[in-house]
Amino acid sequence: MISIGQELIIPPTDGVLYKWKEGDTIEKIAATFKADPHDILLYPGNKLDLANPVIEPGTYVMIPGGSREFRTWVVPTIPRGPxxxxxxxxxxxxxxxxxxxxxxxxxxxxxxxxxxxxxxxxxxxxxxxxxxxxxxxxxxxxxxxxxxxxxxxxxxxxxxxxxxxxxxxxxxxxxxxxxxxxxxxxxxxxxxxxxxxxxxxxxxxxxxxxxxxxxxxxxxxxxxx
Ligand SMILES: [Zn+2]
Structure with a gap:
């Protein structure tokens, strides 16, 4: 359950919030989510050192413009019936x-x-x-x-x-x-x-x-x- 005082992670921009894993690279993750690696580097919330962009595993990284799936249509709620x-x-x-x-x-x-x-x-x-x-x-x-x-x-x-x-x-x-x-x-x-x-x-x-x-x-x- 969500309790008072708990921090919710709600991306302020369109994209995907991704938890960094051992062995990930910015190029690889950008390709996975069909995003631009520069957008990941330059997104202020990611606080990356542009000269040496090292991301520790477990860090949440915003992938601006990234998408795992394209939600073009929402299936309607289906009622019980014939x-x-x-x-x-x-x-x-x-x-x-x-x-x-x-x-x-x-x-x-x-x-x-x-x-x-x-x-x-x-x-x-x-x-x-x-x-x-x-x-x-x-x-x-x-x-x-x-x-x-x-x-x-x-x-x-x-x-x-x-x-x-x-x-x-x-x-x-x-x-x-x-x-x-x-x-x-x-x-x-x-x-x-x-x-x-x-x-x-x-x-x-x-x-x-x-x-x-x-x-x-x-x-x-x-x-x-
Ligand atoms: Zn989904």
Whole structure:
């Protein structure tokens, strides 16, 4: 949970806040995020010595103009309902959930084994968190509910699972390499629903995780334990 006094890292410019790793170079990271190395060097907040720009591993570095994915379209929140209607509107992975199903507990668990971000945090330009994951890592249902979408979808999300928790909340898991849940199935909190990947517009395996409430976006940090 976010507590009073905790410092939030919200990039003041368009780009990606990146945690420097051993062996990274400015040129390599600029290429990864399709950014200009000079913009990284010259960004005042990075406080780099232009004569000797050494960056210690663990330092957060702003990549101005950098992007891990291009959020050109946000998939709509998909309600429970008949598949025939949903497929024509939302895509081939829309599920028939007219029979209802499981409801959420109202609390959430992490959808991944680890809690390390890779690239984008939640900020106005990215209404989700990108969690570091290797291709094939298990992805867990953050709460119980009904699968309202499972499969490929437009907008750069690649393979996506969306779960309607039946209490106003929906969670969305994107860029999956595979999904392990039947469309329309009820799932339990913590159940494996798919595997991490890099499908859609993504430059490396990670989980793009969104939390929606009553159709709006919620910062996942506010609901994750
Ligand atoms: Zn993302």
């Amino acid at each position: 598949a025939g209607v949903n497929k024509s509107i939302y895509g081939p992975g829309a599920c028939d959930t007219s029979a209802g199903g499981a409801f959420g507990t109202g609390t959430f668990v992490w959808p991944t084994r680890n809690r390390v971000l890779s690239g984008n945090d939640y900020w106005p330009g990215h209404l989700a968190i990108d969690i570091a994951a290797y291709t094939g890592d298990p992805i867990y249902a953050a709460d119980s509910g009904v699968v309202v979408y499972a499969g490929p979808v437009g907008g750069g999300y690649g393979n996506m699972v969306m779960i309607d928790h039946g209490n106003g909340y929906q969670t969305l898991y994107a860029h999956l390499s595979a999904w392990n849940v039947r469309c329309g199935a009820s799932v339990s909190q913590g159940q494996v629903i798919g595997q991490a990947g890099s499908t859609g517009r993504s430059t490396g395996p990670h989980l793009h995780f969104e939390v929606r409430y009553l159709g709006g976006f919620v910062n996942p940090w506010y609901v994750l334990p």
